[in-house]
Amino acid sequence: MTEWTNDMAIQRWAATPRAMLEQTAHDGDFAKRHLINPVLLRMLGDLTRRRVLDAGCGNGYLSRILAGQGATVVGVEPGQSLFDFAVEQEAIAPRRIQYVQADLCALPNLGAPFDAVVASMVLPAIPDWTGAMRACVHVLKPGGLFVFTVNHPCYEQLWPTWREHGEYRTHRYLTEYEIPGPTGVDFHRTLSTYLNQLTNLGCQLTELAEPGLAPDTTVDGPDGIDAYVHLPNFLIVAARRTT
Template sequence: MTEWTNDMAIQRWGTMPRTLLEQMAHDGDFAKRHLINPVLLHMLGDVAGRRVLDAGCGNGYLSRMLAGRGARTVGVEPGQSLFDFAVEQETVAPQGIRYIQADLCALPDLGAPFDAVVASMVLPAIPDWTGAMQACVHALKPGGLFVFTVNHPCFEQLWTAWRDHGEYRTHRYLAEYEIPGPSGANFHRTLSTYLNQLTSLGCHLTEIAEPGLAPDVASDGPDGIDAYVHLPNFLIVAARRAT
């Protein structure tokens, strides 16, 4: 496995083409639209008037959704093309979102502590993910809510396996490994690794979700997407910082 650093990952993700960013500008991709966003927003609850950090905000779609629900939103993104696109959207249609270009492991002063921090599909892409999770938790006020989403460690690459075999197949789980992708690499880590790190930071779990795709949605989707009806491809975790 390549000895990845945060800088290497940032440079790779920061070259995502504009055409792809535009396709995901409104509410993300298919999986985010149908599986992640509804659960994540439900866990966050009423964000009106609350100070929310979108950690690793990417093209800013979630920041814009949160701002549209009345949140006072700060988005942090280190990747150049992603950050530039997010800032451009705020310039074109201002929602009061403050975007900051920074590595989550080296956050500048973001002002007052946040009521909530969300890190959606971010931690699997960060080599120093423990530093990033620590920064997210430390940015919260006592009792503040941390919500993160990751590829489900038990069912990664579900779509391609199901499309090729009609079932999910895997041959390793306990070791960390790299999952190459067209825009950047993700990294497999076990379920217990994520949850034990979370509790070591003084957080207590409030909810865990493994969303499945509605059959009627799957019927209109691409070949192999019916795998998401039967097995969860994503894990969504909500926890609160100790008071």
């Protein structure tokens, strides 16, 4: 496996085509729209006047949703093209979102502690993911909520193997490996790896969610999307900082 650094991963994700950023600018892609966003927003609860960090905000779609629900949002994104797109959208339709260009492992001073931190589909893309998780927890208020989403470690290749075989197949789990994507690379890590690190950082788990797709939603999705009705492709975790 390639010895990835954060800078290498950032450069890879920063090459995301403009067309893809535009297509997902409103509420993300199909999976985020139907599986991730509803659960994530329910876990966060009432956001009115709450200070929220969107850690690894990408094109800023989630930052804009959070701001629309009354949150005071700071979005951090290291990739140049993604950061520029998010800033551009804020200039077009201001929502008082502050965007900061930085690696999550090297955050500048972001001001007062946050009521909530969201890292949606970010940790799997970061080589130094433990440093990123530590930074997310560190900027929370005591009792603050940390919500993160990852590819479900047990079903990461769900869509492609379902299309090919009509079922889910895997042959390895316990070792870390690369998951190539169209624009970047994610990294497989076990479920226990994520949850044990969360505990080590002084967080108390409050909820795990493994969302499935409603059967009547598949008509709008791509070929093979019916796999998401039967097996979870995403894991959504909510925890509170206790120290």
